[in-house]
Amino acid sequence: MAQHLVSIENVDMRYGGASGTLAVAGLTVKVGKGEFAAVVGPSGCGKSTLMKLVTGLHIPQSGAVVVANKHVTEPVSIVGMAFQNPTMLPWRTTLDNILLPLEIVERHRHRLRAHKKEYVEKAEALLETVGLKGFGSKFPWQLSGGMQQRANLCRALIHEPELLMLDEPFGALDAFTREELWCVIRDLHAAQGVTIVLVTHDLREATFLADRIFVMSARPGRVLKEHTVPFARPRDLDIMYEKGFNDMVHELHGEIAQARVVA
Amino acid sequence: MSSAAEDTKPAMPVRAPLTAGMSFVKLAPWIYTIALFALWELLVIALDMPQTILPAPSRVFQAIVQYWSPIWKNSLQTLYTTTVGFAIAVVAGLGLGLFIGWSKTIYAGLYPLMIGFNAIPKVALVPILVIWFGIGAVPAILTAFLISFFPIVVNVATGLATIEPETEDVLRALGAKKLDIMLKVGIPRSMPYFFGSLKVAITLAFVGSVVSETVASNYGLGNMMSSAQSQFNVPLVFAGLLMLAVEGIAMYALMAWIERRMTGWAHRSTMSH
Ligand SMILES: Nc1ncnc2c1ncn2[C@@H]1O[C@H](COP(=O)(O)OP(=O)(O)OP(=O)(O)O)[C@@H](O)[C@H]1O
Ligand SMILES: [Mg+2]
Numbered sequence: 019m020a021q022h023l024v025s026i027e028n029v030d031m032r033y034g035g036a037s038g039t040l041a042v043a044g045l046t047v048k049v050g051k052g053e054f055a056a057v058v059g060p061s062g063c064g065k066s067t068l069m070k071l072v073t074g075l076h077i078p079q080s081g082a083v084v085v086a087n088k089h090v091t092e093p094v095s096i097v098g099m100a101f102q103n104p105t106m107l108p109w110r111t112t113l114d115n116i117l118l119p120l121e122i123v124e125r126h127r128h129r130l131r132a133h134k135k136e137y138v139e140k141a142e143a144l145l146e147t148v149g150l151k152g153f154g155s156k157f158p159w160q161l162s163g164g165m166q167q168r169a170n171l172c173r174a175l176i177h178e179p180e181l182l183m184l185d186e187p188f189g190a191l192d193a194f195t196r197e198e199l200w201c202v203i204r205d206l207h208a209a210q211g212v213t214i215v216l217v218t219h220d221l222r223e224a225t226f227l228a229d230r231i232f233v234m235s236a237r238p239g240r241v242l243k244e245h246t247v248p249f250a251r252p253r254d255l256d257i258m259y260e261k262g263f264n265d266m267v268h269e270l271h272g273e274i275a276q277a278r279v280v281a
Numbered sequence: 282m283s284s285a286a287e288d289t290k291p292a293m294p295v296r297a298p299l300t301a302g303m304s305f306v307k308l309a310p311w312i313y314t315i316a317l318f319a320l321w322e323l324l325v326i327a328l329d330m331p332q333t334i335l336p337a338p339s340r341v342f343q344a345i346v347q348y349w350s351p352i353w354k355n356s357l358q359t360l361y362t363t364t365v366g367f368a369i370a371v372v373a374g375l376g377l378g379l380f381i382g383w384s385k386t387i388y389a390g391l392y393p394l395m396i397g398f399n400a401i402p403k404v405a406l407v408p409i410l411v412i413w414f415g416i417g418a419v420p421a422i423l424t425a426f427l428i429s430f431f432p433i434v435v436n437v438a439t440g441l442a443t444i445e446p447e448t449e450d451v452l453r454a455l456g457a458k459k460l461d462i463m464l465k466v467g468i469p470r471s472m473p474y475f476f477g478s479l480k481v482a483i484t485l486a487f488v489g490s491v492v493s494e495t496v497a498s499n500y501g502l503g504n505m506m507s508s509a510q511s512q513f514n515v516p517l518v519f520a521g522l523l524m525l526a527v528e529g530i531a532m533y534a535l536m537a538w539i540e541r542r543m544t545g546w547a548h549r550s551t552m553s554h
Binding site for chain 1: 445447448450451452453454455456457461465466469470472544546547
């Protein structure tokens with residue numbers, strides 16, 4: 019048990035009081051340390067709710083959420099989050115946006131002023147990994163959507179989180195930019211050993227990136243099926259044209275289509 | 282009051298295909314103003330208006346020169362009461378706006394109260410202010426304050442209350458407290474709304490101070506105009522109106538300039554929709 023970084027056990031989560039929407043019911047998800055997990059499922063099935071449960075933004079009515087061997091009763095600061103909407107602050111430069119988490123997280127906020135240079139170097143190194151070298155001084159509104167999403171990833175990573183939660187981060191991007199960012203994430207995961215949970219609608223994205231894929235049922239969400247992705251790492255974009263890959267995508271597609279019908 | 286918030290919308294970039302077109306845009310306000318005065322002058326001549334009803338602009342300018350000393354003194358007095366009232370409104374409006382925007386409960390509880398307060402014509406409060414403070418500068422300052430602080434409060438509170446939930450989630454997940462979120466996101470984000478509201482507030486402040494001076498003061502443009510009126514000195518009344526317009530435009534321009542200086546990013550980005 020101890021090797022699981024994230025463990026959600028039999029969790030029920032209802033929004034808005036006793037008569038509110040039951041978003042997830044009997045949800046059980048376990049993600050090991052260093053693993054790359056993807057969560058797929060029909061729209062409105064509680065995927066974003068799962069993210070909020072893990073990060074401690076919502077506390078479930080029943081069941082247990084344990085992250086890094088601690089019961090989640092308040093926001094856990096070992097996570098980095100990125101959403102579909104990059105939510106960069108327009109009055110800060112890209113670099114200052116990326117440094118923002120350091121002004122919040124307990125561990126860093128008292129060191130920030132004295133060690134500013136070291137942190138700025140780290141942010142610039144991150145910008146370089148995502149292909150944004152030299153864009154730190156630009157304001158977010160001077161960047162394209164894809165570039166903002168890259169910066170958003172840097173912001174999620176700056177405080178060296180053990181766990182990276184990504185909620186459809188590439189949803190609004192064009193196909194080529196998306197593939198490019200898949201490779202960025204793949205390489206980050208390989209290089210830093212960070213645990214990643216990715217919520218996505220894109221089944222190819224899930225299959226290409228993840229070690230394990232959780233398929234959720236329609237609302238109230240629970241895990242219908244758990245797949246282990248067999249392809250060896252490092253994976254190349256070309257594997258998406260292999261038969262085994264397409265078969266897996268096809269299978270996932272069938273399961274989600276079925277989950278939608280059942281609802 | 283939402284118009285103030287809308288003012289902070291990103292300005293469309295002004296395209297200038299022709300330099301001649303560009304300079305015309307810059308000159309346009311002057312040309313239109315001169316045209317208005319010319320039209321007014323012509324109308325008075327054509328209709329042979331007596332100056333006790335509608336004096337021609339030339340007559341008004343003559344009055345300005347003739348009565349320059351009292352006009353100048355009273356203009357300064359009005360500018361003084363207006364800016365003091367406005368300054369109090371800025372401080373109080375910012376403070377109350379931050380307080381109201383702080384939490385959803387306070388917002389929900391105080392908002393109807395604010396609307397009710399705003400519905401009261403501030404003119405009706407002048408007699409009460411006179412009973413409390415006597416006639417003079419104090420009621421004028423307070424009326425200017427009361428009338429101008431509402432748009433500031435509403436705009437600041439709106440800026441705070443409309444933080445994107447995702448931004449809040451990202452920060453809260455990092456362990457941010459309410460105060461962190463307010464300092465890092467809420468307050469900077471409400472600044473364009475705040476500076477935008479200053480333009481509306483300053484013009485309202487003039488309305489407040491002049492109304493109060495008219496009924497309850499021995500100084501100021503309001504008082505000058507009401508005594509000029511009782512002596513049928515209509516050109517002087519119009520001279521006072523003209524001075525008010527000039528002061529109003531000047532202060533508005535100042536606020537617009539401050540807004541551009543402080544929150545230029547809001548005009549570039551698409552944040553404030
Ligand atoms: N703040 C909220 N208040 C009330 N109900 C909510 C709230 N957030 C989500 N829900 C409900 O909970 C259910 C699950 O929502 P959630 O956002 O987790 O879905 P999702 O799987 O992320 O959907 P999508 O794929 O469209 O993003 C939905 O039916 C939604 O109506
Ligand atoms: Mg979602």
